[in-house]
Amino acid sequence: MTASSSTDVPILKISDLSVALPYGLDRAYAVEGISLSVRPREIACVVGESGSGKSVTASVVMGLLPNALRLAGGSIKLEGEEIGGAPEARMNALRGNRMAMIFQEPLTALNPVMRLGDQIAEVLALHRKEMGKTAVRKRVLELMEDVRLPSPETIYGRYPHQISGGQRQRVMIAMALAMEPALIIADEPTTALDVTTQAQILQLFRELLVKHDSAILMITHDFGVVADVADHVTVMQHGRVVESGKPDQVLGNPQHAYTRELIAAVPRLRYLPDLEPAMPMLEVKDLHLTYRQAGWIRKSQAVHALAGVSFSLAPRQTLGIVGESGSGKSTLAKAVLGFETPSSGQILFCKQDLFSLSQTALAGTRHRIQMIFQDPYSSLNPRRRIGQSLVEGPMRHGKSSAEARRRAVELLELVGLHPSSMDRFPHEFSGGQRQRLCIARALALEPDVIVADEAVSALDVTVQAQVLELFKSLQSELGFAMLFITHDLRVASNICNRIAVMSRGKIVEMGEAREIFENPQNAYTRELLAALPGSELR
Amino acid sequence: MLRLIILRTASAVPVMLIVAVIVFLLLRLSPGDPATIMAGDAATPAEIQGLRVSMGLDQPLPLQFLAWIAGVVQGDLGQSILSRMPVSDLIADRLGPTLMLALCAIVVTVLVAVPLGALAAWRHNTWVDWVVMTLSVLGFSIPAFVVGYLLMLFFSISAGLLPVQGYVSPLVDPAAAMRHLILPSLTLALVLMALIARVTRSSLLEVLGQDFVRTAKAKGNPAFRMLWRHALPNAAVPIITVIGLGIALLISGVVVTESVFNIPGIGRLTIDAILARDYPVVQGLMLFFAFIYVGVNLLIDITYIIVDPRIRY
Numbered sequence: 001m002t003a004s005s006s007t008d009v010p011i012l013k014i015s016d017l018s019v020a021l022p023y024g025l026d027r028a029y030a031v032e033g034i035s036l037s038v039r040p041r042e043i044a045c046v047v048g049e050s051g052s053g054k055s056v057t058a059s060v061v062m063g064l065l066p067n068a069l070r071l072a073g074g075s076i077k078l079e080g081e082e083i084g085g086a087p088e089a090r091m092n093a094l095r096g097n098r099m100a101m102i103f104q105e106p107l108t109a110l111n112p113v114m115r116l117g118d119q120i121a122e123v124l125a126l127h128r129k130e131m132g133k134t135a136v137r138k139r140v141l142e143l144m145e146d147v148r149l150p151s152p153e154t155i156y157g158r159y160p161h162q163i164s165g166g167q168r169q170r171v172m173i174a175m176a177l178a179m180e181p182a183l184i185i186a187d188e189p190t191t192a193l194d195v196t197t198q199a200q201i202l203q204l205f206r207e208l209l210v211k212h213d214s215a216i217l218m219i220t221h222d223f224g225v226v227a228d229v230a231d232h233v234t235v236m237q238h239g240r241v242v243e244s245g246k247p248d249q250v251l252g253n254p255q256h257a258y259t260r261e262l263i264a265a266v267p268r269l270r271y272l273p274d275l276e277p278a279m280p281m282l283e284v285k286d287l288h289l290t291y292r293q294a295g296w297i298r299k300s301q302a303v304h305a306l307a308g309v310s311f312s313l314a315p316r317q318t319l320g321i322v323g324e325s326g327s328g329k330s331t332l333a334k335a336v337l338g339f340e341t342p343s344s345g346q347i348l349f350c351k352q353d354l355f356s357l358s359q360t361a362l363a364g365t366r367h368r369i370q371m372i373f374q375d376p377y378s379s380l381n382p383r384r385r386i387g388q389s390l391v392e393g394p395m396r397h398g399k400s401s402a403e404a405r406r407r408a409v410e411l412l413e414l415v416g417l418h419p420s421s422m423d424r425f426p427h428e429f430s431g432g433q434r435q436r437l438c439i440a441r442a443l444a445l446e447p448d449v450i451v452a453d454e455a456v457s458a459l460d461v462t463v464q465a466q467v468l469e470l471f472k473s474l475q476s477e478l479g480f481a482m483l484f485i486t487h488d489l490r491v492a493s494n495i496c497n498r499i500a501v502m503s504r505g506k507i508v509e510m511g512e513a514r515e516i517f518e519n520p521q522n523a524y525t526r527e528l529l530a531a532l533p534g535s536e537l538r
Numbered sequence: 539m540l541r542l543i544i545l546r547t548a549s550a551v552p553v554m555l556i557v558a559v560i561v562f563l564l565l566r567l568s569p570g571d572p573a574t575i576m577a578g579d580a581a582t583p584a585e586i587q588g589l590r591v592s593m594g595l596d597q598p599l600p601l602q603f604l605a606w607i608a609g610v611v612q613g614d615l616g617q618s619i620l621s622r623m624p625v626s627d628l629i630a631d632r633l634g635p636t637l638m639l640a641l642c643a644i645v646v647t648v649l650v651a652v653p654l655g656a657l658a659a660w661r662h663n664t665w666v667d668w669v670v671m672t673l674s675v676l677g678f679s680i681p682a683f684v685v686g687y688l689l690m691l692f693f694s695i696s697a698g699l700l701p702v703q704g705y706v707s708p709l710v711d712p713a714a715a716m717r718h719l720i721l722p723s724l725t726l727a728l729v730l731m732a733l734i735a736r737v738t739r740s741s742l743l744e745v746l747g748q749d750f751v752r753t754a755k756a757k758g759n760p761a762f763r764m765l766w767r768h769a770l771p772n773a774a775v776p777i778i779t780v781i782g783l784g785i786a787l788l789i790s791g792v793v794v795t796e797s798v799f800n801i802p803g804i805g806r807l808t809i810d811a812i813l814a815r816d817y818p819v820v821q822g823l824m825l826f827f828a829f830i831y832v833g834v835n836l837l838i839d840i841t842y843i844i845v846d847p848r849i850r851y
Contacts, residue, residue: 062756088761096758103756108749113771113846122767126758159847175757 009080010037011182011215012061012099017074017084019053019060019239030056030069031239038183038215038232043205045218045226045247047262048236049460050431054219057236058185060084061217062101063091079182097127100176104188106168110160116171117156120144123178143174147204165325166197173204180212187219194324194487199531202229221460223266224490224534227251235259265461266534267468267490271514272318274497280312280348281481282336282369282449287345289331289505305331306342307505313449316475318482320496320513322489322528328505329485333453336483337371338362349449367397370447374454376434380426386412386437387422393445404444411440414477415470432463439470443478451483456491468495489532493517501525539843546839550832557828558610562603564824565817571595610825616818620811625822628807635705636803638715639795640788642723643730648781651731655738656765662743670735677732682791686725686798693721703800722799726791730784737780741773748772774845782838786831 014037019030031053038044048054059065061076063083076084078099083091095101100123103109111119120140124131131139137156144152147170160168169189176184186205190198202225205216220226226233226247234244235256243256254260289306305328313319321329334340336347338354347354349365357365373379380389390408395401409419415436426434435455442450452471456464472495475482486492492499493513500510501522509522520526573590574581581589590596594605609616615625658670694702701718708715745751746769754768796805804823811819842849 064752064755092758092760094758095756101753101756103749103753105749109753111750111754111768111772112848114768122759123757126763161848172753175753 010039010077011079012036012038012217013075013077014057014061015075015077017057017060017076018072019056019065020070020072022068027239029072029239031060031236033074034234034236034239034241035074036232036234036241036244038217040182040213040215041209042231043209043216043218043229044232044234045220045230046234046236047220047223047226049221049262049462051238052236053239054236055187056239058101058187058217058219061183061185062095062099063088064101093127096123096181097179098181099183099185100179100181102169102172102176102184102186102189105192106165106172107160107192109172110168112160114159115156116158116160116163117141117144120171120175120178123175127179139178140174143178144171146177146208147171147174148200149174166193166201169193169197169201170204173201173208177208177212180214182214183217184214185217185219188221189218190225191220191222195489195528195531195533196324198225198533202533205229222533223251223263223461224532227534235262262461265465267461267465267488267494269490269493269517271493271512271517272495272497273514274512275314275317278314278317281315281350282313282483283346283348284312284332284336285310285346285348287332287335287342287347289328289335289340289342304505306335306345309345309502309505309507311500311507311510313481313483315448315481316479317498318471318475318484318496320492320499321483321485321502322487322492322499323502324487324528326504327502329502330453331505332502333371333451333483333485336449336451337369338366367393367445368447369449369451370442370445372435372438372442372450372452372455374457376431376438376458377426379438380434380441382426385423385425389437389441390422390444393441397445408440408444411443414443414474415440430463432459432467435459435463435467436470439467439474443474446478447480449481449483451485453485454487455484457486457488464491471495489517489528501528542843543840547836550836553832554829557832558607558825559603561821561824561828562606563599565821566599566602615822615825618811618816618819620814620816620819625819628819629804629822629826632802632804632807634707634803635801636792636796636805638708638719639722639726639792639801639803640785642719643726643788643791644781644785646723647727647730647734647784650727651734652738652770652777654731655735656742656770658735658739659742659746660761660765662746667739670739674732674735677728680728682725682729682794683798685728686721686795689721689725690798705799705801705803722795722801725798726788726795729791730787733787734777734780734784738773738777741776742769745769745773771845775842775849778838778841778845782834785834789827789830 015035017034018032021028021030034053034057036044036046046054046057056065056069060071063086065071071084074084075082078094083094110116117137117140120143121136124136124139140156141152144155149155149167149170155163155167155171163171169192190201193201206229208214209216218229230247232244233247233250235242235250235258237258243250243254243259250259251263254263287306287309288304291303291305309328309332311319321332323329331340335342341355349369352365354362354365387405387408390411391401391404394404394407399407405422408422412419412421417433417436417440421429421437426437429437456467459467468491471482484492484496496513498511499513499516500507501516501524502508503524509516509520509525516525517529520529573586573593573595577586577589594602597605606616613626615629617624618628621628654670658667661667690702693700700721704718706714706718750772751764751769754764759768792803792805793808794805795801796803797809807819808823810816811823
């Protein structure tokens with residue numbers, strides 16, 4: 001969008017803004033001396049990794065800084081009005097009215113015990129008190145229509161847990177749009193969504209921008225999104241702006257070393273060759289899993305989480321399972337790990353059917369299939385030292401304490417951490433380091449198969465690239481097979497030999513990675529690939 | 539929802555039955571023979587035996603139980619040994635004062651403790667928080683009979699503002715009834731207030747850190763409205779749980795408080811019956827308390843379903 005004469009006054013102008021961190025941290029300021037402006041009908045993106053200060057920038061504009069942080073200097077002007085340090089009453093009048101915010105995780109960002117319609121209506125009740133009840137209801141339904149929520153009348157009376165993630169984000173957006181604010185701040189608005197939903201939401205932003213003459217300040221870590229929607233890009237590192245400009249300049253000809261590093265770390269579609277056919281380590285045959293939901297008015301409903309899934313996995317092979325949320329990929333992981341019992345079908349591990357084994361035989365086999373989860377923060381026991389977490393499994397399976405400790409130290413070195421990590425607690429590590437610890441923990445049991453469920457999805461791009469490299473080198477060294485579950489097609493293309501595309505509990509297409517990406521046969525696969533943001537970055 | 543409530547209610551029946559068995563056995567198996575007591579000091583063994591037969595105490599235990607439970611279901615809890623009155627009438631007579639007292643106590647508790655706890659959470663780590671928490675430790679640590687006598691000493695004896703003891707029915711004189719109820723209710727409520735203020739504070743603190751509270755703020759909600767409309771409903775489940783537990787605590791609390799303030803309620807009846815070894819009355823009261831307890835729990839469970847749409851049993 002080019003700026004016309006009427007759009008010369010920026011909606012948001014931040015100049016020389018600094019936010020102080022509490023005394024005694026590794027740096028004095030969360031953001032230091034940043035300046036940026038957002039004009040009408042413009043989407044300005046702020047890009048950076050965790051800790052870059054991008055979310056703090058969003059919070060400070062909204063006046064939502066955590067108590068420990070403090071505005072230390074600079075100015076924030078909303079439509080020409082200085083709002084840095086404005087009194088709480090004035091901020092309450094502006095928030096939700098002239099500026100609104102959309103948060104990353106729509107499930108936790110909505111009040112779980114309040115009806116969705118009422119949550120949208122509340123914005124009107126706060127800022128347009130003269131509106132009558134019927135008028136409010138009418139406007140809410142209209143807003144739901146605007147963000148293309150299906151059957152608004154029904155959704156009005158629903159609670160957040162009863163609708164899908166994409167729908168929740170639409171409710172958030174409807175809430176933000178209720179007063180047609182001048183500025184919408186969107187903090188990672190599509191990160192928690194599937195690619196196809198993400199594409200729809202970004203499209204929606206574009207349309208709404210033009211319709212309401214507003215502006216969007218979007219915080220993101222995803223260069224694909226930036227390439228697709230940004231009119232202006234600001235790159236932040238350690239609380240400072242390192243580069244800013246038009247997206248073609250910043251992405252096409254980055255000046256700062258950090259920007260170049262970030263762009264280089266964005267996973268491109270890159271393919272690994274398939275392996276020579278070998279004896280499969282793990283075979284899944286016609287797996288079905290049906291959840292029964294007991295209804296108290298209607299008859300019980302059956303949800304077919306897995307509807308006939310078959311594949312095989314050879315040593316040293318990585319099979320990527322891709323698909324949107326609800327496609328059954330995590331259920332598949334749970335079934336392979338033995339956390340869910342399938343309704344029918346077989347899981348053969350080294351030619352043995354896992355479900356025909358006795359409890360004791362199963363206990364002896366199970367540790368040979370290990371898992372790595374998405375969230376490295378919650379998957380390590382916060383009250384145990386790393387060493388304890390690493391030796392517990394091997395000792396349970398008959399290793400002596402000394403042997404287990406020796407192996408744990410080796411593993412830490414293997415995943416690139418210092419042996420002194422043994423005596424530290426999980427909170428002392430960064431997200432990337434914790435994921436390395438989780439990998440070490442999984443490897444401690446010398447597994448033949450590793451199931452990685454969205455193992456790099458929570459990590460920053462540069463860290464993500466490092467962890468993917470680590471997976472590859474460990475696999476060639478140790479020879480385990482891997483089931484790699486992800487919603488991110490770029491990541492999948494980087495690490496998988498073969499890829500299976502799942503939709504509604506079925507594998508709709510499976511083949512060598514390059515084949516799937518370059519010559520997709522199935523309509524759903526093509527749809528997924530088309531929704532991938534940032535075609536420039538392929 | 540209706541189905542859930544019916545199911546939940548039905549599940550209370552076996553619980554009550556088990557309670558009935560325990561109550562029955564407890565008294566039959568404890569030392570002391572009711573027939574001996576009833577017959578008096580001068581009775582001959584033959585007279586005692588006669589009484590025993592007439593009370594059905596010579597029958598085998600299962601038969602005694604069946605006879606007893608059949609009566610209970612029809613509302614017949616037996617006859618008091620002491621006063622020769624039906625136990626159900628005794629309880630019904632004494633129910634009014636106790637219910638008034640318990641009701642006042644719980645209302646006072648909720649009205650005082652929830653706002654105090656909310657205030658402490660909202661002003662977390664400031665002097666307001668510290669004052670509320672210190673008061674709550676005090677309220678927790680002082681036994682009810684000490685509080686009762688202290689309150690009486692200050693407000694009734696020294697200041698002469700309130701009556702010392704006794705009970706007036708609100709049907710007779712509402713103003714006097716209230717004046718008589720203030721001190722006992724406070725005494726009874728103090729421990730509960732401390733407990734509920736604490737739970738409200740910690741439950742709210744957890745909720746205040748959640749994303750949707752930030753969303754509420756981003757919509758332009760003023761602090762009070764945010765607390766009231768968004769944070770409290772989400773913090774409600776633990777608070778309701780403790781209020782439920784509190785009602786159970788009240789039941790044991792009334793026994794002490796009614797003695798201190800000389801209120802003719804169920805608590806006094808319980809003490810008198812125990813001291814006089816009036817078995818049928820004790821039995822009836824135990825069953826009655828259990829019934830209240832199970833009923834309160836049932837009510838709490840149903841409230842959960844109403845306040846949190848995510849809860850499904």
